[in-house]
Amino acid sequence: MVAGADWRPSASLQALRQRAGWRARLRRFFDQRGVIEVDTPLLAATGVTDPAIDCLQESASGYWLQSSPEYAMKRLIAAGLGDCYQITPAFRAGELGRWHNPEFTLLEWYRLGYSADDLMDELTALTDCLLGPAPIRRYTYQAAFEAAGLPDPLTASIDQLTAAARTRPAACPLPSGTDHRVLLDWLFSQVVAPQLPVRCFVTHYPADQAVLARLDPADSRLAERFELFIGGVEMANGFRELTDARALRERFEADQAVRRARGQPVMAIDERLLAAMTAGMPDCAGVAVGLDRMFARAAGAESIAEVIAFPWTRA
Amino acid sequence: MATYSTNQFKSGLKLLLDGEPYSIVENEFVKPGKGQAFNRVKVRNLKTGKVIDRTFKSGESVEAADVMETEMQYLYNDGEFYYFMAPETFEQHAAPEAAVGDNGKWLKEQDTCNVTLYNGEPLSVEPPPHVTLAVSQTDPGMKGDTSSGGSKPATLETGAVVQVPLFIQEGEILKVDTRSGEYVSRAKD
Numbered sequence: 001m002v003a004g005a006d007w008r009p010s011a012s013l014q015a016l017r018q019r020a021g022w023r024a025r026l027r028r029f030f031d032q033r034g035v036i037e038v039d040t041p042l043l044a045a046t047g048v049t050d051p052a053i054d055c056l057q058e059s060a061s062g063y064w065l066q067s068s069p070e071y072a073m074k075r076l077i078a079a080g081l082g083d084c085y086q087i088t089p090a091f092r093a094g095e096l097g098r099w100h101n102p103e104f105t106l107l108e109w110y111r112l113g114y115s116a117d118d119l120m121d122e123l124t125a126l127t128d129c130l131l132g133p134a135p136i137r138r139y140t141y142q143a144a145f146e147a148a149g150l151p152d153p154l155t156a157s158i159d160q161l162t163a164a165a166r167t168r169p170a171a172c173p174l175p176s177g178t179d180h181r182v183l184l185d186w187l188f189s190q191v192v193a194p195q196l197p198v199r200c201f202v203t204h205y206p207a208d209q210a211v212l213a214r215l216d217p218a219d220s221r222l223a224e225r226f227e228l229f230i231g232g233v234e235m236a237n238g239f240r241e242l243t244d245a246r247a248l249r250e251r252f253e254a255d256q257a258v259r260r261a262r263g264q265p266v267m268a269i270d271e272r273l274l275a276a277m278t279a280g281m282p283d284c285a286g287v288a289v290g291l292d293r294m295f296a297r298a299a300g301a302e303s304i305a306e307v308i309a310f311p312w313t314r315a
Numbered sequence: 316m317a318t319y320s321t322n323q324f325k326s327g328l329k330l331l332l333d334g335e336p337y338s339i340v341e342n343e344f345v346k347p348g349k350g351q352a353f354n355r356v357k358v359r360n361l362k363t364g365k366v367i368d369r370t371f372k373s374g375e376s377v378e379a380a381d382v383m384e385t386e387m388q389y390l391y392n393d394g395e396f397y398y399f400m401a402p403e404t405f406e407q408h409a410a411p412e413a414a415v416g417d418n419g420k421w422l423k424e425q426d427t428c429n430v431t432l433y434n435g436e437p438l439s440v441e442p443p444p445h446v447t448l449a450v451s452q453t454d455p456g457m458k459g460d461t462s463s464g465g466s467k468p469a470t471l472e473t474g475a476v477v478q479v480p481l482f483i484q485e486g487e488i489l490k491v492d493t494r495s496g497e498y499v500s501r502a503k504d
Binding site for chain 1: 322342343344345346347348349350351352353355370372373
């Protein structure tokens, strides 16, 4: 790059014009389905306890740049608003790479009375609308491991998983301090994801990766959580939502314990979300889509910088 | 000892892995939205040139390789070692044959080279992109032939052999591109 040329957008003007078109298409998609658009704050008094997410803090107020509009949207749903969607910037510290930017665009929506399957159907329609139609295969987390020739992630011991990791052809030495959860993440991201079909849902994540999803009433080792992968890259994460305030508080407290043990800052629990859930949240399913990634796919781009005007290094 | 955190990773950064110096060729940040982040890197072994893949947990620290790139003046070759001098300190460094490799054929006394030091020892030597060298031997070309575009081999004073136009004569000074190994022009003096 020529010195001083970084005032220019990293995306082509054509990609930016396409981006405007895709956003308009998304709004029509939800408008036609009677899902209303909402706005929630970018700065909030609490961040998230999720140990995998580092929130950015605004120093003057001590408020947190939201990492997802999820909590605020759930408060709207508990207040009785109904089906809603949002297209919003979201922020995560330290996430920078080909498919990551610390400030990124999320599309998130909620559907009352939907099962995870119903919402996957709707996400399929939305994906078809942006990328053109193509079938989307559905694998359970367990089946995706099996298809990649790996041991059963629900029953295998650390030793079995480690042995499987070491014999992979592309095997990089495992990172140090690998516990069960890290091993599964390593195997999933290094071995399973690259082998998934071009468009694919992964469903039924292990219960310890439930995040805010309801556990499967038929098998409590599993969570009603799904992800959409396109070309091996994660595009969306959805839940049949947990609506039990007490169970949610337990998960937040477990998150805090993990943070304490790892020496991460321990984040305050969002009591307003818990209060909303205690007041009563209707049965619903919700999903968040990484829009920059989706637009990169739609543009045939190999990085999100090709569809973001000014990514982190030019912002 | 110096270390780098994975969030400082970028291409060109020198790491010490299993006791060997490596340079990062490519760094990819991989993170499941709800899980552990990793840095997947391609690294080149600075001694062997071999490229391997490694994954680190994001946030991990990795030892830095004590590798430094410096410009040094080439002094002479005693048949076993190539000697270089640091221009500021006048300190001399002896580079073994292995560090110089094929680049030895471009080294002319007094020329400034890029020397990579690992633990203070020369690890690799890169000649200047262009060198001017005298032709020590070449067959006589056809007189007046400046346009046919033909070429012939010429041996230069350092032993390098390059293809030159037919009109080049013994004793002439040539400018040569060391990266491509190609004749550029006659040197103007």
